[in-house]
Amino acid sequence: MKLINFLVLLFLVSIKLQAQNIKVLNSATKTPIFGVAIYNLDKSKSVITNFRGEAELSLFLDDEVIYFKHLSHVLQKLTKREIGPLNKVFLDSNTQGLEEIVISASKFAQNKKDIPQKIISLDAESITFTNPPTSADLIENTGLVYVQKSQLGGGSPMIRGFATNRLLITVDGVRMNNAIFRGGNLQNIISIDPFAIQNTEVTLGSGSVIYGSDAIGGVMSFYSHKAQLSYTDALEVKANGVVRYASASDEKTGHFDFNLGIKKWGFKSSVSYSSFSDLQMGDHGPEDYLRPEYVLVTPEGDKIMQNMEPSIQKFTGYSQLNVMQKVRYEPKADLSFDLGIHYATTSDIPRYDRLIRYGSDGNLRSAEWNYGPQQWFMSNIQMTKLSSRSDFYDKIKTTLSYQNFKESRKDRDFQSIYRNVREEAVGAYAFNLDLEKALSPKTKLFYGVEYVFNKVTSEANQENIVNATADNTVTRYPNGATWQSASVYSSIKYKPNPKFVFQSGLRYNYVMSKANFEENNVFLNLPFSATENESDALTGTAGISWSPSTMIQWRLNGSTAFRAPNIDDIGKVFDSEPGSVVVPNEHLKPEYAYGGELGLKLNFNDRLILDMSTYYTYLDDALVRRDYHLNGETEIIYDGELSHVQAIQNASKAWIYGFELGLKLELTKHLDLTSQYSIVGGKETMNLIEVPIRHVAPQFGNAHLLWTNKKVKLDFFANYNGTLDNNQLAPSELEKDYIYAKDQNGDPYSPSWYTLNFRSQYQLTHAAVITASLENLTDQRYRTYSSGIAAGGINFIMALRYSL
Structure with a gap:
């Protein structure tokens, strides 16, 4: 009877190993990676991770070399045995690849190469390395944004000859510009904590179709x-x-x-x-x-x-x-x-x-x-x-x-x-x-x-x-x-x-x-006591x-x-x-x-x-x-x-x-x-x-x-x-x-x-x-x-x- 129980247990463990569910995560942020291509050497076997970064590896043998490939990460190769009991695979970010994916152009992820405008990106790794004291200094590190300061607690970005209320700032997709953003130098950007930023995208040039008023010279998107x-x-x-x-x-x-x-x-x-x-x-x-x-x-x-x-x-x-x-x-x-x-x-x-x-x-x-x-x-x-x-x-x-x-x-x-x-x-x-x-x-x-x-x-x-x-x-x-x-x-x-x-x-x-x-x-003693201003605009790109x-x-x-x-x-x-x-x-x-x-x-x-x-x-x-x-x-x-x-x-x-x-x-x-x-x-x-x-x-x-x-x-x-x-x-x-x-x-x-x-x-x-x-x-x-x-x-x- 003990022998039978042992054989049943061994069979179940074998099934578990063969039906190994793994999760693919970013090594730095530990977040799931969607769309990782997982395949063997001749690509006769392949699966793709879902939105949770999960995939089923039952197709692969225990000692078979498996490749994990994603556009914005470094290629990884492992066997099922090397993955270990945690069933987690960590991929290192590829900085050049990360810059290929942008969100600000349409509010959804797109390949940067598909965008006809110039967009520059900073990821969490580069932000940590440049170690900026404020978010004004953060975007200045892109090398394409000029920053003016009237005081130490300041930072007014200039992009392609435009500044202040002719530039738009968004945080997690929400516009920060408000009804009293002025034409004089602004320091609202320093309210954004650089330690809390995962990545930043700066659109150089007009963004009015997606973001409306103010986005004349550019859009600074903080996520x-x-x-x-x-x-x-x-x-x-x-x-x-x-x-x-x-x-x-x-x-x-x-x-x-x-x-x-x-x-x-x-x-x-x-x-x-x-x-x-x-x-x-x-x-x-x-x-x-x-x-x-x-x-x-x-x-x-x-x-x-x-x-x-x-x-x-x-x-x-x-x-x-x-x-x-x-x-x-x-x-x-x-x-x-x-x-x-x-x-x-x-x-x-x-x-x-x-x-x-x-x-x-x-x-x-x-x-x-x-x-x-x-x-x-x-x-x-x-x-x-x-x-x-x-x-x-x-x-x-x-x-x-x-x-x-x-x-x-x-x-x-x-x-x-x-x-x-x-x-x-x-x-x-x-x-x-x-x-x-x-x-x-x-x-x-x-x-x-x-x-x-x-x-x-x-x-x-x-x-x-x-x-x-x-x-x-x-x-x-x-x-x-x-x-x-x-x-x-x-x-x-x-x-x-x-x-x-x-x-x-x-x-x-x-x-x-x-x-x-x-x-x-x-x-x-103004010549009017109240005013109502209405305007509309049709813009295109x-x-x-x-x-x-x-x-x-x-x-x-x-x-x-x-x-x-x-x-x-x-x-x-x-x-x-x-x-x-x-x-x-x-x-x-x-x-x-x-x-x-x-x-x-x-x-x-x-x-x-x-x-x-x-x-x-x-x-x-x-x-x-x-x-x-x-x-x-x-x-x-x-x-x-x-x-x-x-x-x-x-x-x-x-x-x-x-x-x-x-x-x-x-x-x-x-x-x-x-x-x-x-x-x-x-x-x-x-x-x-x-x-x-x-x-x-x-x-x-x-x-x-x-x-x-x-x-x-x-x-x-x-x-x-x-x-x-x-x-x-x-x-x-x-x-x-x-x-x-x-x-x-x-x-x-x-x-x-x-x-x-x-x-x-x-x-x-x-x-x-x-x-x-x-x-x-x-x-x-x-x-x-x-x-x-x-x-x-x-x-x-x-x-x-x-x-x-």
Whole structure:
């Protein structure tokens, strides 16, 4: 009897081995990999993993070599015996392959090679290695996005001559742009925690068909880490901790995330905290950037103090807290529900460029100028179904989201007893429905609808710091103003063969805003008490991707884009520059962009890759700040100062063009040379005269010499930036001469600069990774174009990551 039981048990074990179910996972993220081709040497046996990364290996013998192949991962070969009792196979990411899959082009995964536009990607591995302090620095590391900073707690991206509210930011597919995104430099991007980002995609050029208003110059798409499931009855517990220090700003950062996964549920929590002190600039460069004196606020009054270390940029430090919570539920292999909650807040952030301005009396103008705590809250729930027999769709994604933005400004002139405090908040609701349908084996249709609603609250008062009283004053925005957008879009992808892809799309958008100015009319006496602005737009795109051979890929794309007036355009009141004030204007319509791009990629057996692009954009009815009049007056008193009246107007046209070159050269198996170079040019009309455009950056680029092996990664790299002479600066930049160096004639200009840098990463153990960097090795003193703060001098950065 015992013999029979033993034989039965042996038979069952044999059946279990033969019917081995395995799960294929990414070695870094431990997430399932869908679509892994599993086959033997002669490919007579093959299976493919499902949406859970699962496959059945009963076809294969125990000692038979099995190949695991996936586009974005390194080929793996194992026998069933080598897989072991855990029944898990881990594949290493192939960085080049990962960049071939993008989501932002249609809201669903596509092969990057099929997209006629240029899209650049950063994955979790490269983000960890570059170790950015903020998400502004994260996208700057792409080498194709220029970043301006007015203060240390800032970062305003520029893409192909466009910036601020002409660029779109999305987080997990939800638009971050809101009704008060302004034309002046923005720092909302720093609210996104770089430690929480799984991957980033930057679309260079128009994205209006998929994303609507604001996506004129480009789209920056951030995708945060998802909660991971175990897909078994066992618990999946993971944790990561990071500590980082940077010497130039005395930065101290801590991060911790924790993931708990079970068969159908996953939970991920993340928290990051950073503290920055005053930033120290370099020793070698223009003396115009030094901080010789500063205002010290004391109980006895404001005092101008000599800065004993003028390379220390007094009053630039701040702190930031980020929290994220994710929940994921997968009742079926092709159906998932994702809940995401993000929260970010900062301390007061000193606006450094305003603190270094001098008044007509020769003294520093401001005693205080702070952005108050910048707060961002987002909650979104997303349902994704990746397989359906419906006649209307094969894949469907539905997203509901709510965001709340809070910001404030607090400023006080030198020796004034009055502090101006203006506080704004925006509640933003959005609904997105995105679908994909295969019309034939060669044709796919993407379509969807979107609705967005924003409500703005704005308060202002003038505080007397002596007797602690406060009086109402003019608010920055009309309190209670609303902005809403409804749209429908569709795009089609036709791929008759592997060498040729045609994509085209259309979007119709209707936008309406309402504002009431009764509260501000007490101070401004506007000729209207309320306004309602309606506009609609039809935009389109068409392009081809053609690969006549494995060596050559051509991209050609044409598109239209638009930006509808928002509450910032219609109803803002603020001091745009010393001696000027912007007032509301109800007579606005959308601005339109018409553009084209031609790209060529040459791939010489993956040893040498050249990626070139040239583009041209014409902007019509551009919304720009120009001189205006209020009730016939060209000057009014604002915050106690006689100021020139200005307003946002459809008063300009612009022409922007540029060229980009990317290079990757494999010198040896472990050593690569990569480089990016961009040149942008353009003009706009101002009083019938063509003048330089504000957000056209100087030529810029980088070059990296990267060496890697199993445990070590070393990167020696240079960043560089060209000159913008005085006659190349936009009129609005010439008015801010206090942030620029002076040329031999004493006129403001933006000088060229370069930095040499070294970055390293070492895998101490399976769980511990150390990253160390030396930035600006030659201690250059420089400011990136249009920035109000000088960049850091020589900077030592150390980070330790430990994973469980």
